[in-house]
Amino acid sequence: MDAIEAELTRLTSKSNLSKALTNIDGCLELLQAARNQIAEDPDSAAKTLAMLQQTMNSQLEKVGSDHKDVYTGLNKFGKALDKKFKSASAYHSPRHDNIANKQPELHRAVAMHLMREGHFSVASHLLDEATGAGHPIAVPPSLEEDFRTLYSILDSLSGHDLNPAIEWAHSRAHDLEHRGSNLEFELCRLKFITLFLDALETGPEEAMQFARTEFHRFQQRHFRDCLQLFLAFTYRAGIAGMMTGKNQPKDVVNPAPYPYYNLFQNVEERWENIGKMFTSEYCGLLGLSAESPLFLAVTAGSVALPVLEKLRRITEDKGTEWTSHGELPVEIPLPSPRYHFHSIFVCPVSKGQTTEDNPPMILPCGHVIAKESLDQLAKGNSANAHLKCPYCPKECTLGSAMQVII
Ligand SMILES: [Zn+2]
Known part of the structure; x- marks a missing residue:
């Protein structure tokens, strides 16, 4: 890679047409001067044009030699690229090119x-x-606006401003609840923690007011968490002392001598996680995965490529062919769970593997069963038909179950 970087530096510093621009400006000045001269004294036109021809020729020669530098630079850079990636091009085999006919995708x-x-x-x-070019790409028209909103909210979050994120979460509270998401609560909890810590020296009014106006939303799902946060006001002075270092706990064996002190620790980590959580839930509501599928596919593909290439060589040498569709004869370990996907799901109720006609369905409680099992459990077949989750056993309706794409 060093050779490529060196060529790229040379290309951007030397072969960048900056000299050509100056020389072309010179040409324009010559033309302008000649034009003014002829306008002032039309009789001198022949002489002026003859002189212009001479000076212009030498100026244009300079422009030509500037171009030569650029071509040489590009040529050398191209050669450096070819040299480095010659071995990679050997991986390309039209026989195994599954995306050759999938340009639109x-x-x-x-x-x-x-x-x-x-x-x-x-x-x-x-x-x-x-x-x-006559091949329009089918991208949802609102997607750009959606991602612009996401980036503007993430910008605010990185500046430790939670308000736009909380406002958005409130506006989508119903959908988030439907997904079983804790995002709205986590945002409000972090806001409360920030206000509580900010107010340790000034006074608790703002944090208290925030808790009063916001926490009622979470009575059902997060009552205990809200209660703990509210009760922390009782130990404000003690927690403040520990936070500011004025009253360090003497007992190091027990790092939290004040109840609820732990709730206010690891704030930086919470800030880091809240951005990731927000992106994941926001993309989830758009029907998209939290991470770019292209990025995951390319990264996983680059890790797997040497093994796949070896496999191809072996099967070719032996004159055999691996015919199992969608399955490899060897396991290729990928570095992190981010790259692990389960393409098979077995319904815990029917014990049968799900299929395209009988896909896995997720209930609002988060448990997943096959569609046929779901239909059997429901009392009736309308979207409002009630059923009990066979595991937790929360009640829900048939219409609230969503298909899981794996
Ligand atoms: Zn359940």
Whole structure:
């Protein structure tokens, strides 16, 4: 990679047409001067033009040699790239190219990736060019606006401003609740913790007011957590002392001599996690995964490529072929659980593997069973038909179960 970087530096510093721009400006000045001269004294036109021809020729020669530098730079950079990636191109085999006929899907994945990474202008260029070429990319029209909103909220979060995120969570409270998400509560809890800590020296009014106006929303699901946060006011002075270091606990064996002190620790970690949680829930409501599928696929693919290539060589040498569809003869370990997906689901009720016609369905409580088992458990077949989860056993309706795509 060093050779490529060196060539790239040379290309950007030397072969960047900056000299050519100055020389072209010189050409323009010569033309302008000649024009003014002829306008002032039309009789001198022949002489002025003859002189212009001479000076212009030498100026244009300079521009030509500037171009040469650029071509040489590009050429060398191209060669460095070819040299480095020669071995990689050997991996390409048209026989194993499963995406050769899937250009629209590939373009869509690239456009979606660019949008979710916040590269809106590049994405819109891609969409425009694809439409211009007669192959429009099917991306939901509101997606750019959705991701712009996400990035503006994440920006506020990174500046430790929770208000836009809380406002958004309130507006989508019903949908978040339906997903079984704790996002709204976690945002409010962090806001309360921040207010509580900020107010340790000034006074508890703002934190108290926030708790009064917000915590009633969480009475059902987070009553205990809210109660603990509220009761922490009782030990405010003690917690403040520990936080500011004025009253360090003498008993190191017991690091939390004041009840509820633990609730106010690891605040930095909470800030880090809240951004990830927000992105994940926001994308979830858009029907998208928390991470870019293109990024995951390319990363997992790069890790797996050497093994796949070895496999291809062995099967070719032996003249055999692996025919099992969608399955590999070897296991390829991937570095983190982020890359682990379970493509098979066995219904815990019927003990049968789910299929396209009988897909796994998730209940609002988070338990997953096969669609046929769900239909059997429901009393009736309308969306309002009630059923009890066979595991927890929370009540829900048939319509509140969602299909799980694996
Ligand atoms: Zn359940």
